[in-house]
Amino acid sequence: MLDAELVKYLPVAAVLLPLVACIPLWAIEQRSAQIRDWFAISINAISLGLIVAMYPTIARGGTIFLEFPQLLPPFGISFKVDVVGFSFALIAAFVWLLCTIYSKSYMEYEPACNRYYPFLLLCLSGCLGVFLTGDLFSLFLFFELMSLASYVLVVHNQTKEALAVGYRYLMLTLVASLSLLFAIIITFEVTGSTSLVSGNYFPAASGLASITFFAFLAGFGMKMGIVPFHIWLPEAHPVAPAGASALLSGIMLKTGAYGLLRVIYQVFGMETVSGAGWQTMLLVMAGITILFGSALAIAQRGLKKRLAYSSIAQMGYILMGMALFNENGLTGDVYHVFTHALIKSTLFLCAGAIISATGKHTVDEIKGIGYRMPVTMTCFTIAALAMIGIPPLNGFVSKVFLSVGALDAGQSAYAVILVISSLMNGIYYLPIVISAFLGGEGEAIGPIKRRFGLEMAPSMMVPIVILSVAIFATGLMPEGFALQLSKAAAQLLLSS
């Protein structure tokens, strides 16, 4: 059992360690690529360890709070960890660690790795910072760090296409940040505080309140990829290296979702949001996002692009869950954050493995890949089935909670939308799986690069396998961990 005083500093340490570690990393990478990789991995692992160490406190229902009011006046910097932030931070650090391990072999033949790893760590710091801070201003600070650092990951390949896409990403990120800053300043002006501890700053919907709400929505919605703010997402995610795309889709989108959760439940409060009719608007946006993302994913030929559009649809699920305003819906919502992080990162890592082994990017070119890369495609299949919501995988559990939540809220149309979207998931994932295993052994693919006699390097295979096992385990026995956290998070948000 850790000392209570020590526990207070865990969030700061978890957030700042990756930030500070960039300096020694820079020194190390001038000498040895091998040590650089291991150093980055161990920093990640320590960060994960620091977050896990908060678990006993969180499990007891406590919160961890630490503030530095003297920093950056007038807002001050503060850290506050409750079960919501902890859940997000935990899954983020876990997936981050696996993706960093994966990058070790994936990036072996890529140029400019010395730039890749420091920015990966900066991004981690920003991402954890968003989840573990205690007020909107600190959140914004880390949000910016993450957004800007991830730009470098997106344009990593430095091709003409990547730079064009990166420019679009950067511009829209700036728009998002500005509207977020605008919203935070209004909040501060109105209430004199941006802390997430007290909450409920706007008791009734006024003109100012609606401007603030929409500015928040644009800021976080842009990061989340809600239609119509999604325009950067399907371009930016596919061009990044696989490890980074997995993190962009699996984790960084969730920072937007986290921000919106805080804004809806703690800055505005449920009464204000539903009273002003924003709940209906959010639900309609969610429905459109789900159907729009799924329909466009069907029309894509590029493997990673299809996955990116699928992410948009899944973010629609998460937006829907938070707009239902009841316990089942919110539980499903937080649980779906776990689910989607695990599934989408598995899919992106598998896609990366295929692309790096064969050099093929589109769905049609990889027919018969299952015979060359059985492990990869088995994991891909598990993740795809989970996305469709086949029991006993984790996507099923989140779908059940979200649907029951929709029915509890009296919005039965959204339960139907979920089912239709599940089917659409099947339509764009299953052809990949089917053509991989059936109908020819993929003569057109040609020989794949084998490493150590395996279809890919062990350090790429291990994360993929761990993630697929996690998909299966969290689906079959959700009570143990993820679902408990989700339930606690839902209760906390509803009671605030």
Added chain:
Amino acid sequence: MLNPSNWISVPVAMTLIPLFSAPIVLALHRKPGIGKAIPLVATLSVALLTLSLIPRVAEGPVENAYSQFMALGLSFRVDPLSLVFLLLFSFLAVLISLFSVAYVDKEGSPHRFLTFMLLTFSGALGVLVAGDFLTLLLFFELMTLSSYVLVVHREDRDALRAGTTYLYLGIIAGLLVLLAIILLYAKTGGLEFTSALASLEGSGYFLPILALFTVGFGLKAGIAPLHVWMPGAYSVSPAPVNAISSGLMIKTGVYGMIRVYTSVLSYPGDGGIYTDSILRSGMLLIWIGVGTMLFGAIVALLQDTIMRTLAYSSVSQIGYIVMGLGVAVYLGSEGAMGLTGSLYHVINHSFFKATLFLTVGAIYFATGDLRLDRLGGLRKSHPMLMLIFLVAALGIGGMPGLNGYASKTILHHAIVEAYGHHQAGYLWLAEWLFTLTSAITVCYIGNLFARIFLGQQWGNRGKVSGNMRILGIPLGILAIVTLIIGVRPHMLLERLLLPLLSPLGYTAYAIDYVAHVNVWSVSDLLSAGKVFALAGIIYFINSRVHLEKLAFPSWLCIDSMTHWPAVHIDMPPWFCLDTITPRPTEESNLPSWLNVETLLYRPIVTLATIPILIPTALERVMSDLYHVIMGGKSVSILKKYLPERSSEWDLQNVNLDALIVIGTITGLLLFLIVYFIL
């Protein structure tokens, strides 16, 4: 919770044994001998476990629950109803495994086949031993996904195409059941097989739950017009797969429907077991059943290939079963006869249809050919096969002394009883159509028999090989069972079916009435005679007209009508229906205006492209808008919208199969609307 005896129980073991032996078979692909013994051992042990359950179930349901799994908890339960299905499934599983082990080398990839066969068995058995709808759905999905691999076993173009339809409709079925489960859970907070009518009645959830369960399980069972996957899937997959599909998988759909109607939607025990609205849906079920059986039989008569004939025959026989269930629901607590007939026909259909499919498989094994114009005259080279086929054919035809007769007679009693009770709804017509369908059944199966075994032999046939003898064992057993049930029809009735009726809430009078049915009465024998006489007439006409050879003028064909503009007018590419409407690739001599697939689903598929078209266009506009704002490329973008149209519309690359599926959803929704109107 950690009491070991509580962890593994017989029902759980029955589904876990095939589940865990499947990967072992795959792992042993280098040792063919042991690998092939495993399916036999697994299915035999499941059969033994089933037998060991008989005395325990007689005392009360065998059940146990695992609350820690899957958030809502899994549970297992075997009661008399599931025991009947379990006995049937585990017995067939043993025989089909034995057949497959000897047969599968003919088809290639034997280990993949056996692995997924075991997984399918595990799923099908799991559906039966499930104690709540969540567990049922879990195994239902396992069955759907693993049987897909069996259906596309040959991996050619046609197989993959038919498999796609099969898979997506299977997934749709699963999702509809899932939605029903979610509605049920949201309303009642539980998913056990107990009556929920009290809390559902009068709420808005009642009809959706009823409809979703019926359509979801009906898709799996193959009720017309939800049968569209069957002809395609049956004509491309190996014979044992068809036996599994007809004998086990479509029966899980029937089981699901019976389960829903006898548990969730009923009040067991006191007074009436259904509410008025369900009684009305009973009438609908009767007519769906009658329509399905007549449609299946007529279309089977029009087919020119063995597998398609038998596929439509399965559709038709499912119609009988659904009609029986409809009578049971329609008559409420008096409907014991309908349920008995339905269950009895489930058993009989599994036996004779499995026999027919496996015999056809043996013919393929021996001759390497299933085209009807290349077969013929097999009576000389394969007399035993002819005998077995004849037994099964007469069984399906309802010849007194073979198994189909007993269940068809009981079903006939049931429909007459339904008419006698209420004198309503043109049920006399249903009875009449029942007789007509039975006659057509005799006709198409007789036609098949004649074309395979009689007539001139085509070319030389090889010697009977060693494997042929192994194939003969399950066939012989099946034929003997068919005979035994046929000669002693009351044995099965008294031992298995009567005991399960009284817990379901049927009145003692109705049960007594079933117990005193004598299928050997003169009137019943006479009506069988009537069927065969009518069959003779139809057969005579058919032998002059040759319905299966009929070709219809192309202007009658829906295809040519919808495609005419596409072919004859110079349309912009994005408007061309030809690129977005899938064309039929399988050969079917069915005139397309009679083809439900074309008639019902094609227009819907065409319409269903709109949901993809609109987002694609919107995305284009949004992306361009961004460029206009951010990139200053307005001129070049505006150019794009001027006459020379960009040809790279994503739509043209849309997966056509995907469109089929979206079309199907729309079709299902239409079906639901029709259901509500009725």
